[in-house]
Amino acid sequence: MIxxxxxxxxxxxxxxxxxxxxxxPNMLSPAQRxxxxxxxxxxxxxxxxxxxxxxxxxxxxxxxxxxxxxLNNLAEDARTVLAEASIGVSTIxxxxxxxxxxxxxxxxxxxxxxxxxxxxxxSPTGTxxxxxxxxxxxxxxxxxxxxxxxxxxxxxxxxxxxxxxxLDSTGTxxxxxxxxxxxxxxxxxxxxxxxxxxxxxxxxxAQLTFxxxxxxxxxxxxxxxxxxxxxxxxxxxxxxGPAFYLVKRRxxxxxxxxxxxxxxxxQNQRTAIGFRFDGAGARRFGEATxxxxxxxxxxxxxxxxxxxxxxxxxxxxxxxxxxGNYSIQEASEMVNLLNGGALPAPLxxxxxxxxxxxxxxxxxxxGALSTAIGFGIIVLFMILAYGMLxxxxxxxxxxxxxxxxVACMSLVGAALTLPGIAGLILTFAVAxxxxxxxxxxxxxxxxxxxxxxxxxxxxxxxxxATIIDANVTTLVAAAIMFVFxxxxxxxxxxxLGIGVFTSVLSSVLVAQVLxxxxxxxxxxxxxxxxx
Amino acid sequence: xRGWPLIKLLPQKTNFxxxxxxxxxxxVSVILCVASIVACFVPGLNMxxxxxxxxxxxxSKPAGQVVNLEEVRGAVSGLDLGDVGVQGIARRxxxxxxxxxxxxxxxxxxxxxxxxxVNQVEAAITQATGEVTYSGVSVVGSKVSGELFxxxxxxxxxxxxxxxxxxxxxxxxxxxxxAVAGLLHDVVLTFGLIVVFKLEFSLTMVAAILTVIGYSMNxxxxxxDRLRENLRKYKTMPLRDVIDLSLNETLSRTIITGVTAVMVxxxxxxxxxxxxxxxxxALMFGIIIGTYSSIYVGAPIILLWGVKxxxxxxxxxxxxxxxxxxx
Numbered sequence: 001m002i003x004x005x006x007x008x009x010x011x012x013x014x015x016x017x018x019x020x021x022x023x024x025p026n027m028l029s030p031a032q033r034x035x036x037x038x039x040x041x042x043x044x045x046x047x048x049x050x051x052x053x054x055x056x057x058x059x060x061x062x063x064x065x066x067x068x069x070x071l072n073n074l075a076e077d078a079r080t081v082l083a084e085a086s087i088g089v090s091t092i093x094x095x096x097x098x099x100x101x102x103x104x105x106x107x108x109x110x111x112x113x114x115x116x117x118x119x120x121x122x123s124p125t126g127t128x129x130x131x132x133x134x135x136x137x138x139x140x141x142x143x144x145x146x147x148x149x150x151x152x153x154x155x156x157x158x159x160x161x162x163x164x165x166x167l168d169s170t171g172t173x174x175x176x177x178x179x180x181x182x183x184x185x186x187x188x189x190x191x192x193x194x195x196x197x198x199x200x201x202x203x204x205x206a207q208l209t210f211x212x213x214x215x216x217x218x219x220x221x222x223x224x225x226x227x228x229x230x231x232x233x234x235x236x237x238x239x240x241g242p243a244f245y246l247v248k249r250r251x252x253x254x255x256x257x258x259x260x261x262x263x264x265x266x267q268n269q270r271t272a273i274g275f276r277f278d279g280a281g282a283r284r285f286g287e288a289t290x291x292x293x294x295x296x297x298x299x300x301x302x303x304x305x306x307x308x309x310x311x312x313x314x315x316x317x318x319x320x321x322x323x324g325n326y327s328i329q330e331a332s333e334m335v336n337l338l339n340g341g342a343l344p345a346p347l348x349x350x351x352x353x354x355x356x357x358x359x360x361x362x363x364x365x366x367g368a369l370s371t372a373i374g375f376g377i378i379v380l381f382m383i384l385a386y387g388m389l390x391x392x393x394x395x396x397x398x399x400x401x402x403x404x405x406v407a408c409m410s411l412v413g414a415a416l417t418l419p420g421i422a423g424l425i426l427t428f429a430v431a432x433x434x435x436x437x438x439x440x441x442x443x444x445x446x447x448x449x450x451x452x453x454x455x456x457x458x459x460x461x462x463x464x465a466t467i468i469d470a471n472v473t474t475l476v477a478a479a480i481m482f483v484f485x486x487x488x489x490x491x492x493x494x495x496l497g498i499g500v501f502t503s504v505l506s507s508v509l510v511a512q513v514l515x516x517x518x519x520x521x522x523x524x525x526x527x528x529x530x531x
Numbered sequence: 532x533r534g535w536p537l538i539k540l541l542p543q544k545t546n547f548x549x550x551x552x553x554x555x556x557x558x559v560s561v562i563l564c565v566a567s568i569v570a571c572f573v574p575g576l577n578m579x580x581x582x583x584x585x586x587x588x589x590x591s592k593p594a595g596q597v598v599n600l601e602e603v604r605g606a607v608s609g610l611d612l613g614d615v616g617v618q619g620i621a622r623r624x625x626x627x628x629x630x631x632x633x634x635x636x637x638x639x640x641x642x643x644x645x646x647x648x649v650n651q652v653e654a655a656i657t658q659a660t661g662e663v664t665y666s667g668v669s670v671v672g673s674k675v676s677g678e679l680f681x682x683x684x685x686x687x688x689x690x691x692x693x694x695x696x697x698x699x700x701x702x703x704x705x706x707x708x709x710a711v712a713g714l715l716h717d718v719v720l721t722f723g724l725i726v727v728f729k730l731e732f733s734l735t736m737v738a739a740i741l742t743v744i745g746y747s748m749n750x751x752x753x754x755x756d757r758l759r760e761n762l763r764k765y766k767t768m769p770l771r772d773v774i775d776l777s778l779n780e781t782l783s784r785t786i787i788t789g790v791t792a793v794m795v796x797x798x799x800x801x802x803x804x805x806x807x808x809x810x811x812x813a814l815m816f817g818i819i820i821g822t823y824s825s826i827y828v829g830a831p832i833i834l835l836w837g838v839k840x841x842x843x844x845x846x847x848x849x850x851x852x853x854x855x856x857x858x
Contacts, residue, residue: 050806056620161678179672180587186671353626355634356619359806360601366804373802374795381791387536419735419810422799423742426814429792430746433784437753439538440784447543462760469701470752474745476697477690481741485686487679488734492741493686529538 004516012509015404022407045410046191048174048417050358051367054190057198058351061159061183063152066345070143070151074129075099077119078141079230080250085115098129098142106137116141152183155344160185163347164487165340166201171490172414185347188355190415195352202347205302206337208255210285212248213296213308219246237304238325245305247298252288257281261338263331266323271331273322275338282318290314301334359418367418374425382432386439389518390529394435397510401431404502412494423495431503433470435511438463439529446530455527456515467504474500541786545779549826550771550834556827560716567723576726579733580614581674585638586645589667590656594622597630599660606659607652613638614731623666636671645670674734683737687744694748702759703839709832710751713824717747721817730809739810743817746792750785750825757781758830762840770838774830789822 025033026044033042075092078101082089088104103112116131116139123129128147132140143151160177163185168175176188189198214231222233223244232249236242257277264274277285288297289311298308299322306324326334357364378398383391405424409416416424442459450458478500481493518524592598604617616636621628635656639648653665675683691711699707721743725732758777765773793815800811 053619157676157678160676164679176674178584178674181669184669351623353621353623354628355621356628358616358618360604360617362601363804363806366802367807370799370802370804370807373798377794377798378791381794385536385538385787387538391536417735418806419738422803422807422810423738425795425799426742426792429795430749430788432791433749433753433788436784436787440781440787443538443543443783444780466753466756469756470749473694473697473748473752476693477745477748480690480693481686483686484682484689486682487675488737489679489683489686489741492738496741496745529536531539531543 004513004520008509008513012513015505015509016400019400019403019407022410023403026406026410041411043410043413045406046173046413046415048415048420049176049188049190049355050417051364052191053354053356053358054188055195055198056351056353056355057187057195057202057349058180059163059185059187059202059347060350061152061156061185062346062348063155063183066155067151069345071097071099074141074143076249076251078116081115081119082112083230085111087112087115095140095142097145097148098140100134101139101141103137103139109133109136109139112139156183156185158344159347161486162341162343163187163202166336167198168487168491169336169340170412170414170494171485171487171492172409172412172494174415174417174420174491184350199349199352201333201337203349204337205343205346206255206334206340207302207342208258208338209300210252210254210288211250211298211300212252212288212292213298214246214248215295217246219244222246234298234300234303234305237301237306240325241305241307245298245308247300247305252297253277253281253285255338255342257284258338261335263328263335264321266321270323271326271328272324273326273331273335273338275320275322277318279318282316285318285320286314286316290316364418367421371421371425374422375428378425378429378432382435386435387528390435390439390515393511393514394432394507396514397435397507398428398431400506400510401428401503404506405498408498408502409495414491414494420495424499427499427503431499431507434463434467434504434507437466438508438511442527443530446527452524452527453519455530456519460512464508467508471500471504538783538787541783543783545782546775547779547782548775549778550775550831553827553831553834556823557831560824560828563723564716564719567719567726570726571722574726576722576732577613577729579731579736580616580636580638580671581733583638584671584673585614585636586649587634587636587667587669587671588649588652588665589620589623589632589634590660590663590665591622591632592660592663594625594627594629594631598633598663600633602659603633603635603656606655607635607637610637610651610655612640612648612652614733687741691744698752698755702755705833705836705838706755706759708836709829710748710755712832713751713821713828714744714747716824716828717743717817717820720820721813724816725809725813728812730813733809735810736813739813739817742814743821746818747821747824750788750821751829753784754778754781754825754830758833762838766840770840771834774834778826778830785822785825789818792818 022041025042033044036042071094075094078092078099079089082101087108089101090104091102093100093102101112103109113131113133119141120126120129120131127144129141129143134140156179160179164177167173167187167189174190178186180186187198187202214228217228217231219233222228222231227233230249231246234245234247236245257280259276259278261273261275264272266272293311293313296308296310298305300306306322309323379395382394385391386394405427438459441463442455445455445458475497478493478497482490482497485493590598590603600617600619604615607615607617614637618634619628619630620632620634622632635652637652639645649668657663691714695707695711698710718740721740725736730736754777757780758774761773761777765776768776796811796815796818799807800815803811
């Protein structure tokens with residue numbers, strides 16, 4: 001255990017190089033970082049909003065647009081389901097909370113009512129809408145009063161979650177997202193984060209739908225004004241493809257059924273976006289593709305047709321690839337958007353401003369002073385308790401630990417708030433625990449009358465079992481919190497996991513290598529920390 | 532130099548009879564836990580703006596003049612509304628941060644009319660800084676949405692269950708129960724302290740509680756590890772003596788690690804200013820309690836429950852200590 005093994009020295013050297021490489025960008029100015037060659041890491045550790053301020057966006061949830069879109073969906077649902085049941089419709093008129101369908105033939109009332117009841121039952125909650133008979137030939141299909149009342153508030157709540165997932169999926173960036181008033185959201189992001197990028201990420205609703213292309217009618221006629229009632233004209237997203245498409249209004253599958261999107265490659269090794277549907281989505285997509293072999297379908301994102309491939313065979317596996325002309329960066333941004341879910345309503349940016357730090361200057365300097373004192377206490381205490389050699393080795397381990405933590409946090413572009421820094425100092429205080437466990441074991445063994453080498457050897461091997469048990473327990477907790485948690489809990493889990501990993505690696509490895517070196521060169525007769 | 536390194540001064544062998552006092556400690560722990568749980572409902576946690584939301588308004592002076600943030604903070608804090616946030620922001624008309632505009636966030640205490648509170652806040656600010664314009668008065672929601680809160684609880688619950696299973700697997704079921712009981716004890720008492728000292732419960736406090744959980748677990752596992760080793764080593768020694776021996780053997784480590792952490796936190800609490808005070812106090816208390824619970828909650832549960840080991844009569848038989856016991 002204690003002899004100087006080559007792989008341990010190599011591992012130690014590698015972690016020092018890794019730490020230096022990923023922590024170094026923090027020392028450079030933004031201009032110097034931009035000038036670095038592409039393969040070098042560039043992301044840095046940010047300071048949180050409490051310490052340095054950042055950018056502020058006031059967003060308004062476009063509730064009227066969302067209401068209109070949802071009423072539109074009601075009308076489309078009714079039109080589709082009645083057409084499928086071969087029931088004639090004379091008009092569909094809109095009201096503030098729903099639609100009124102007037103039947104061409106009142107004798108079909110019973111069938112019509114049954115068909116539309118099925119819509120209510122199949123809706124996401126089954127209770128948010130209702131169907132009522134009005135007179136002999138009219139049916140009212142509308143949202144309930146409770147749904148209408150909570151629609152705006154639900155949309156804001158949902159938007160906040162989507163924005164959080166898009167901007168801060170690891171929960172480490174300390175972005176604050178709060179509701180303001182009835183229909184506004186305030187987003188504050190720390191530091192020099194690019195407001196234009198924030199807006200680009202928030203500005204798209206990321207509504208993904210799959211619809212059939214209308215091949216029975218001509219796009220030319222539709223552009224001239226005669227659009228068939230169950231189709232719509234949509235612009236194409238690819239400038240090299242057709243400018244407009246005529247697509248059926250009926251949505252085969254939408255982004256709500258998406259379980260995962262990822263960056264992948266198509267057959268021609270070009271960047272593409274892979275996606276996977278959940279069970280219901282896979283079934284519907286399978287049925288639709290089986291019934292329409294040979295016909296083209298359109299993949300539509302935010303009202304623009306991304307591509308319109310022809311169906312070669314039924315796609316039953318529930319997964320597929322969207323081919324577009326993407327750069328890797330565009331593709332990964334889109335994957336992030338699709339995985340974050342669609343916004344229920346468009347968000348309008350009302351104000352964009354810069355904000356200063358939440359804490360006053362006194363608070364920031366008090367925080368800096370106290371963390372410095374805290375670090376000093378650990379160093380002093382370890383050296384006083386265990387002496388220059390053993391204590392000093394723990395301090396070297398701490399420095400490596402700090403370097404590795406900064407490197408790992410920079411890697412994900414994490415932000416450090418004042419409490420976060422205080423937590424880090426506490427991590428250091430607890431990180432010496434591994435050293436203390438090892439040293440105390442060595443003292444136990446020396447007291448039992450073993451030689452210097454034997455007691456150091458036994459100290460290491462026995463303490464390792466304890467160190468592993470204690471830290472695996474914490475690591476398990478961190479992993480679970482990262483998987484299930486969101487926002488700050490997730491960020492905490494990330495920091496905790498990193499801290500456990502780097503502290504064990506650095507304190508144990510540094511102690512083993514340096515003590516083995518000391519043993520080899522000084523050939524001590526007595527353990528300095530034993531009586 | 533004599534006596535240096537100082538570790539030599541720490542007696543290597545102590546003989547404290549920890550288990551003897553376990554009964555009294557248990558009574559104290561139970562009383563404190565019950566009191567803490569009750570205190571969480573009456574008077575209840577002092578929820579901060581992170582959880583409850585509040586109101587915000589914008590304070591501005593004409594371009595070129597400066598709104599003194601500290602004066603505003605002092606004026607609003609004087610109203611005793613709870614958590615107050617004052618943050619400089621760029622002017623709305625030209626997005627230039629010249630110090631002439633600030634956002635003030637504050638809580639509206641339960642049962643008080645928002646308009647009245649806003650008027651009070653405006654009056655206090657005007658008195659402190661002179662003529663200013665107010666705009667953009669609005670209700671702000673909590674930083675912690677319902678979904679975030681639920682997923683956080685789910686994450687925490689699953690983490691505790693998994694730690695329990697891990698300890699069960701590595702040691703024995705009663706060790707798992709002991710560790711989780713210790714952990715819950717520490718969390719409950721930390722909540723109790725937060726209520727008693729009227730510390731503001733914010734997102735930072737959540738981080739403190741999570742850290743206490745991690746420390747408590749870590750500390751307990753170190754003690755259990757030695758206990759498991761000694762149970763294997765001294766097969767005929769009565770269980771209570773093995774527990775005492777293990778606690779004494781790990782005592783120097785418990786003290787050094789605990790003292791390091793507490794000293795650092797004391798520095799943060801004393802020198803760190805208001806922003807770190809509540810956080811450091813809660814953590815310091817949690818770590819002291821976590822150390823206590825490893826000795827007086829985790830280990831006694833094992834004594835109460837008993838451990839399967841070779842009987843005194845058949846000392847030669849190997850003892851089985853869980854599925855993953857090491858040779």
